[in-house]
Amino acid sequence: MRLQQKIALITGGARGIGFAIAQRLAAEGAILVIADINEQGAREAAAALGPEKGLGVAVNVADGSSVDAMVKTIVDRYGRIDILVNNAGIGGNTPFLDITPEEWNRTISINLTGAFLVAQACARVMAKQGSGKIINIASLSGQRGGHGRGAYGAAKAGLELLTKVMAVELSEFGINVNNIAPGAIETEMAKFAHDRPTRAAYNYLIPMTRYGTPEEIADAAVFLSSEESKYIQGHTLNVDGGFRAAGLMFRGSKALGQADQL
Ligand SMILES: NC(=O)c1ccc[n+]([C@@H]2O[C@H](COP(=O)([O-])OP(=O)(O)OC[C@H]3O[C@@H](n4cnc5c(N)ncnc54)[C@H](O)[C@@H]3O)[C@@H](O)[C@H]2O)c1
Structure with missing residues (x-):
């Protein structure tokens, strides 16, 4: 119970x-506010945590007034915000030549501007408290050039840099700001965005030869939310089965063809 009453x-x-992280933080004793553009889903997710364990609220992270209303609801009810996990995001897999300005703006507005708006509103509360933990969910796509990841990757790369600036400026207020960069994780987003050849390619290129689970991201989030990580600041923790670390991997001449069975 490392996060009792946080x-x-x-x-x-x-x-x-996001839901996997909520479950793990709740298991460590935290009180959860689950905020989502899907209000019904947020309420159901909060209820699934158990009685008095969570509150479900509506938010569109890309809309500043919606973010402000969410933060006011939390402060009115609990008086503080100890941990923020900036997780809301949308995928995107459009080749560079085909990205429309509308898709570009939508992706940046949710994945980057949205994270900024929520982080700023929460950091203002945390600065008054003199403590807080902010965890931004970035992506391997923000570190390496993936096909179709122009808008998505640019947003996540921006989020990594924003994290460093926040770490520099918010240290004096006792606020830790770090990233988690997931690799390929088995979620609805991945099921939608990754077709069979894409999955085969990932399985071949990941040293651990499999997708990660949401629970494995949640384990990292618990660590970065806890006092055990108090001297970790402005860092990106990749949770990716070794994808970022990998160079050439010899797996035998048939490995490429068999990658979807790995
Ligand atoms: N799944 C992966 O392989 C993977 C890899 C790297 C990074 N990520 C990142 O992890 C985070 C979660 O991804 P996931 O796979 O669980 O996605 P998901 O689509 O399963 O869940 C995303 C959630 O965000 C909500 N959301 C979308 N737009 C919103 C908005 N404007 N305001 C508020 N809520 C909004 C959705 O309703 C949904 O509940 C995202 O930031 C994503 O970019 C995922």
């Missing part, structure tokens, strides 16, 4: 990685 906000927590 007030933790998770955006995009109605399902997937």
Whole structure:
């Protein structure tokens, strides 16, 4: 119970990685606010944590007034915000030549501007408290050039840099700001975005030869939310089965063809 009575906000927590993080933080004793554009989903997710364990609220992270209303709801009810997991996001897999300005703007507005708006509103509360933990959910796509990842990758790369600036400026207020960069994780987003050849390619290129689970991201989030990580600041923790670390891997001449069975 490392997070006993801590007030933790998770955006995009109605399902997937966000919900897995909510479950793990709740198991460590935190009180969860699950905020999602899917209000019904947020309420159901909060209820699934158990009585008095969580609150489900609606938010569109790309809309500043919606974010402000969410933060006011939390502060009115609990008086503080100890942990923010900036997780809400949308995928994207459009070749560079085909990205429309509308898709570009939508992806940046949710994945980067949204994270900024929520982090700033929460950091203002945390600065008054003199303590807080902010965890941004970035992506391997923000570190390496993946096909179709122009808008998505640019947003996640921006989030990594924003994390460093926040770490520099918010240290004096006792706020830790770090990233988790998931690799390929088995969620609804991945099921939608990754077709069979894509899955085969990932399985071949990941040293651990499999997708990660939302629970494995949640384990990292618990660590970065806890006092055990108090001297970790402005860092990106990759949780990717070795994908970022890998160079050439010899797996035999048939390995490429068999990758979807790995
Ligand atoms: N799944 C992966 O392989 C993977 C890899 C790297 C990074 N990520 C990142 O992890 C995070 C979660 O991904 P996931 O796979 O669980 O996705 P998901 O689609 O399963 O869940 C995303 C959640 O965010 C919510 N959401 C979307 N737009 C929103 C908005 N404007 N305001 C509030 N909530 C909104 C959705 O309703 C949904 O509940 C995202 O930031 C994603 O970019 C995922």
